[in-house]
Structures are given as C-alpha cells and as structure tokens.
Amino acid sequence: MNIRDVAKRAGVSTATVSRTINGAPNVTPYLARRVWRAIEELGFYPDTQARGLVSGRSRTFGLIISEITNPFFPEIVQGFEDLAVQHNYEMLMSSTLHDPKRMALSVRRMIERQVEGVAVLSFGMEEALLDDLKSRRVPLVFVDVGPSLPRVSNIRIDYLHGIRQAVQHLAALRHVYIAFISGPLTLRSAVARKQAFLQSMGEIGLQVEAGYVIEGDHTMEGGMAAAQQILATSERPTAVICSNDMTAIGVMRESYQQGVHVPRDLSVIGFDDVRVGEFLIPPLTSVKMSQNEIATLAFTALLTDVRRPITAPKGSEYLLRTRLVLRESTAMAP
Numbered sequence: 001m002n003i004r005d006v007a008k009r010a011g012v013s014t015a016t017v018s019r020t021i022n023g024a025p026n027v028t029p030y031l032a033r034r035v036w037r038a039i040e041e042l043g044f045y046p047d048t049q050a051r052g053l054v055s056g057r058s059r060t061f062g063l064i065i066s067e068i069t070n071p072f073f074p075e076i077v078q079g080f081e082d083l084a085v086q087h088n089y090e091m092l093m094s095s096t097l098h099d100p101k102r103m104a105l106s107v108r109r110m111i112e113r114q115v116e117g118v119a120v121l122s123f124g125m126e127e128a129l130l131d132d133l134k135s136r137r138v139p140l141v142f143v144d145v146g147p148s149l150p151r152v153s154n155i156r157i158d159y160l161h162g163i164r165q166a167v168q169h170l171a172a173l174r175h176v177y178i179a180f181i182s183g184p185l186t187l188r189s190a191v192a193r194k195q196a197f198l199q200s201m202g203e204i205g206l207q208v209e210a211g212y213v214i215e216g217d218h219t220m221e222g223g224m225a226a227a228q229q230i231l232a233t234s235e236r237p238t239a240v241i242c243s244n245d246m247t248a249i250g251v252m253r254e255s256y257q258q259g260v261h262v263p264r265d266l267s268v269i270g271f272d273d274v275r276v277g278e279f280l281i282p283p284l285t286s287v288k289m290s291q292n293e294i295a296t297l298a299f300t301a302l303l304t305d306v307r308r309p310i311t312a313p314k315g316s317e318y319l320l321r322t323r324l325v326l327r328e329s330t331a332m333a334p
Contacts, residue, residue: 223250
C-alpha cells in the first residue's frame with residue numbers, strides 16, 4: 001500500500017496526500033479530512049524515514065541514559081517519551097552502562113538516524129565523546145557538564161539545597177556523628193554531592209569524623225559493602241546520608257542483616273527519591289531530584305534549540321532544585 005492507494009480512496013492527487021501527511025499549510029481542511037479518513041480506513045502508515053529524507057527532518061530526539069535497570073531512569077524515559085508523543089516526535093534511546101565504548105556506539109547510532117537533538121542524561125560520561133555531534137551542530141542538552149557552546153544547553157542541579165536540608169534535619173534530631181557514602185568520584189555529580197555534604201556539615205559546625213566519608217558505586221551491593229565499613233567502626237555513626245537511593249537501600253539491607261534497626265539505631269537518608277523508596281520498610285527519607293522535571297527540562301531545551309536560529313550564540317541553562325522528602329527512615333539520635 002502506498003500514497004497512490006490513499007489518493008484514489010480520497011479522490012485527490014498524490015501531491016495532496018503528501019502535503020497533508022507532511023502538514024503543509026496549503027491543503028484545505030476539507031481535503032485534509034478526506035485524506036486522513038482514507039488513511040484510517042485503509043490502515044495506511046506513512047514511511048517516516050522517507051518523509052524525513054524529503055523534508056530534511058527526522059522528527060526524532062535521542063536520549064542517552066546511564067542504566068535502564070536503575071529505578072531512577074525509567075521515569076525520565078517515560079516523561080521524555082510522553083512529551084515526544086505530544087509534539088509528534090519519536091525517541092531513540094540508548095543506555096551506556098557507564099561504558100565509553102557503548103557511549104561512542106550510541107552517538108554513532110544517533111548520527112546514522114539523523115536525530116534532531118540529543119539529551120545526554122548519563123550523569124558523568126565525558127562530553128569529549130560527543131565531538132561528532134557537536135561538529136554536526138546537533139542540539140545537545142547535558143546535566144551539569146555541558147560546555148558553553150552554541151546549541152548546547154545545560155541542566156544545572158542544585159545538589160546543595162537538598163543535602164543541606166538533609167544535614168540540618170539530622171542535626172535537629174540531635175545527630176552529631178553523621179556518615180556519607182558517595183558515588184564513584186570519577187563522576188562530577190558524585191563529587192558535587194560529596195562537596196555539598198561537607199559544606200553543609202561545616203555550615204552548622206559539625207565535624208566529619210575520619211572514616212565517615214566512604215566512596216561507593218551507586219549500587220545496592222556497593223551500599224551493603226559501605227555499610228559493612230561504617231558499622232565496623234569503633235565509634236559507629238548514628239546517621240548516614242547516601243549519594244543515591246540504591247546505595248541507601250543497600251545500607252538498609254546490610255543493617256537488617258547485622259541486627260541494626262533503622263531508624264532507632266541508624267538513621268538513613270537517600271538521594272533521588274525513586275518511587276520504590278516509598279514502599280520500603282521503613283519508607284525511605286530522601287533528597288528529591290525530580291525525574292519528571294529533568295525529562296521536561298531536557299525535552300524543552302532540545303525543542304527550543306531546534307526552533308531557534310543556528311546562529312544563536314549559545315544554548316540555554318536550566319536550574320533544577322533538590323529538596324528533602326521526609327518519611328520514616330530517620331529518628332532522634334540514640
């Protein structure tokens with residue numbers, strides 16, 4: 001089946017069918033309705049790749065994330081796809097698993113499919129791998145790491161605001177010995193969260209004890225391993241803030257294994273506020289970094305850059321503020 005069949009069914013020319021499908025303004029509403037009725041009756045699906053070759057637009061945005069199995073990312077993917085559908089775009093998604101080779105392959109796929117823009121929400125992959133996209137002047141959006149260049153936008157995360165609230169919340173509960181489990185310190189986002197913790201502790205005059213800051217890997221297994229170190233110290237902390245919720249879940253699991261009660265013996269705070277955190281026992285207190293808002297900002301940035309002149313001096317910058325969400329994994333210091 002092709003547009004000739006649609007044209008015959010609608011009683012119009014193939015040119016009218018083509019213009020209708022591509023949204024040309026010079027088709028009367030009456031004819032357009034006839035064409036779309038014929039398309040529906042015949043069950044015809046336009047060839048989007050062929051349309052892209054004719055129009056020079058793929059109407060596809062790329063989305064690169066770190067790890068689809070991490071509960072933080074599916075909500076971002078869902079939000080981004082919902083917006084794509086609303087704006088008549090397609091989404092090409094790739095997961096890097098923190099592997100530079102996979103990142104390079106993802107970039108190559110994006111180029112081959114002639115995407116109109118790429119959101120790189122991998123939280124730490126080096127932007128140097130994206131030189132091919134930059135040279136093609138494809139709009140890009142990063143989290144925290146994007147260079148100040150034309151058609152490159154940034155979503156800046158205010159890590160300090162939420163982590164400061166977490167530290168002050170624990171201090172109000174009379175906690176003095178507070179530990180922190182970071183993510184891999186090769187990631188800028190993990191370094192930023194660690195610095196936010198140290199700054200927040202210093203602001204209210206709390207000392208960070210030796211051995212209380214441990215590098216994790218943002219996985220549940222890493223959280224369990226870090227908890228083993230913390231719980232083995234002679235001066236055990238009464239609270240721990242984690243660089244992400246997966247780490248916090250690992251800490252809670254290891255605490256349970258060792259008979260350490262959360263929150264009576266150990267208060268635990270996560271970061272990200274993934275949905276599963278609400279259903280833990282006890283429900284996890286966490287610093288919220290809205291996944292839906294990240295998806296909205298990323299899609300908006302790409303759509304804005306696609307519509308603005310290529311000669312625009314630089315992309316846009318967006319700010320995402322974090323905040324503490326209180327649940328039941330924190331309590332008064334023992």
